[in-house]
Amino acid sequence: MTEPVLLFQQSRLVMLTLDLEQRFTSLNPAAAHLFRRSAEELLGQPFATVLDPFSQAKGQLMFERTLAEGGVADWELDHLQPDAPPVLIGYTTALLQRESGALLGVSAVGRDLTRTLDLTARLVETNQQLEGALLQLERVHTTLKATQTQLVQSEKMRALGQLVAGVAHEINTPIAFIGNNLAHLAGLEPKLRRLFDAYAPLKRLADTAQRAAIADAEAAAELEYLWDDLHDLVVESQQGVERISDLVQSLRNLVRLDEAEMKEANINEGLASTVRIVRSLNKEQVEIIEQYAELPPIVCRPSELNQVFLNLLTNAVQAVTGEGQVRVSSACQDDTITVTVRDTGVGMAVEMLPRLGEPFFTTKPAGVGSGLGLAVSFGIIERHHGRLDFTSTPGAGTTATVTLPVQQ
Numbered sequence: 532m533t534e535p536v537l538l539f540q541q542s543r544l545v546m547l548t549l550d551l552e553q554r555f556t557s558l559n560p561a562a563a564h565l566f567r568r569s570a571e572e573l574l575g576q577p578f579a580t581v582l583d584p585f586s587q588a589k590g591q592l593m594f595e596r597t598l599a600e601g602g603v604a605d606w607e608l609d610h611l612q613p614d615a616p617p618v619l620i621g622y623t624t625a626l627l628q629r630e631s632g633a634l635l636g637v638s639a640v641g642r643d644l645t646r647t648l649d650l651t652a653r654l655v656e657t658n659q660q661l662e663g664a665l666l667q668l669e670r671v672h673t674t675l676k677a678t679q680t681q682l683v684q685s686e687k688m689r690a691l692g693q694l695v696a697g698v699a700h701e702i703n704t705p706i707a708f709i710g711n712n713l714a715h716l717a718g719l720e721p722k723l724r725r726l727f728d729a730y731a732p733l734k735r736l737a738d739t740a741q742r743a744a745i746a747d748a749e750a751a752a753e754l755e756y757l758w759d760d761l762h763d764l765v766v767e768s769q770q771g772v773e774r775i776s777d778l779v780q781s782l783r784n785l786v787r788l789d790e791a792e793m794k795e796a797n798i799n800e801g802l803a804s805t806v807r808i809v810r811s812l813n814k815e816q817v818e819i820i821e822q823y824a825e826l827p828p829i830v831c832r833p834s835e836l837n838q839v840f841l842n843l844l845t846n847a848v849q850a851v852t853g854e855g856q857v858r859v860s861s862a863c864q865d866d867t868i869t870v871t872v873r874d875t876g877v878g879m880a881v882e883m884l885p886r887l888g889e890p891f892f893t894t895k896p897a898g899v900g901s902g903l904g905l906a907v908s909f910g911i912i913e914r915h916h917g918r919l920d921f922t923s924t925p926g927a928g929t930t931a932t933v934t935l936p937v938q939q
């Protein structure tokens with residue numbers, strides 16, 4: 532029977548036996564090595580001497596359980612180590628009996644769990660790192676998704692922009708010649724009328740049949756209204772064409788077709804000339820009060836900014852019904868210029884304010900409003916690195932404020 536002895540001597544597992552007093556009756560070299568004591572030293576000593584004080588009660592319990600239940604498995608006990616952290620050993624125990632059945636004590640085989648613990652610790656750490664990485668991945672994924680949505684959105688906008696640009700371009704040419712033709716027609720109308728008037732006295736020279744035919748033709752043509760109708764039709768058509776051209780121009784600006792030049796300009800000049808235009812178009816004669824502060828010149832796209840002012844002023848004038856005023860003012864503080872357009876018009880509900888930049892958002896009847904004015908304006912101001920803000924009180928009026936940096 533040499534083999535069990537070999538096993539006992541050479542096993543890397545901790546092997547030991549205890550008597551009924553829990554004293555060492557044998558221990559293998561692996562155990563002595565782990566306990567850092569020689570076998571001679573330990574034989575006859577209580578098992579508790581090698582245990583960490585915190586594990587001694589648990590060691591006692593292991594012993595009692597083994598006696599009561601015939602053995603335990605994976606019973607973890609900490610062992611004292613001089614000058615080193617305690618070693619954790621997982622024991623599996625069994626009863627030691629003589630063949631007669633008389634109880635001798637307890638045998639225990641233990642496995643050093645320190646390495647496993649180490650591994651577990653490392654696993655926990657790795658796991659945490661993985662979780663961190665996962666979290667980061669999730670975050671990156673979310674950002675990517677947002678970027679993708681944005682990309683799709685801007686791609687759509689680009690496609691829409693191209694479409695609008697194409698349509699605007701296509702409309703531009705026929706509208707231009709319709710405009711020219713109408714202007715020509717408007718010029719022809721008085722000439723035609725003079726010609727007709729020159730022929731009119733000749734009617735008297737006609738014979739009865741001819742006169743009757745002429746009278747019939749005149750009645751059919753409703754001569755009474757003919758010239759006025761003709762005049763009105765031309766004028767209205769011209770106004771219609773003008774509206775279409777304005778709309779096309781707005782659309783072109785919206786999709787930024789015409790890159791106006793950057794140059795140095797004084798905002799006050801643009802404001803003043805825009806006010807002049809609005810005054811000339813303003814049939815209801817809403818009072819426009821101007822109040823300009825001295826401003827430093829800024830580098831900007833003056834024609835674009837004028838368009839913003841025109842939109843703000845038009846809206847302000849359109850908002851005023853009956854008695855009312857529009858106040859235009861400019862100011863400069865530190866390195867920002869502010870332009871304010873304030874009206875005493877109908878005002879807007881708070882819910883409307885966030886919608887002002889939406890293309891085609893209008894509360895005006897078809898033909899009066901296109902809903903593009905502010906959409907275009909917001910775009911222009913953004914390109915100038917400025918801000919366009921609105922405050923409004925329903926029934927009292929609206930204030931639009933443009934803020935522009937002096938240095939772009």
Ligand SMILES: Nc1ncnc2c1ncn2[C@@H]1O[C@H](COP(=O)(O)OP(=O)(O)O)[C@@H](O)[C@H]1O
Pocket residue numbers: 842846847850874876877878879887892893894895899900901902903904905906928929
């Ligand atoms: N000064 C203002 N007072 C009251 N409402 C305004 C004012 N400015 C803009 N709005 C509201 O915002 C809408 C959008 O304006 P805008 O983009 O210029 O388009 P449009 O003038 O063609 O309707 C207007 O229809 C109007 O309801």
Ligand SMILES: [Mg+2]
Pocket residue numbers: 842845846900902904905
């Ligand atoms: Mg408008």
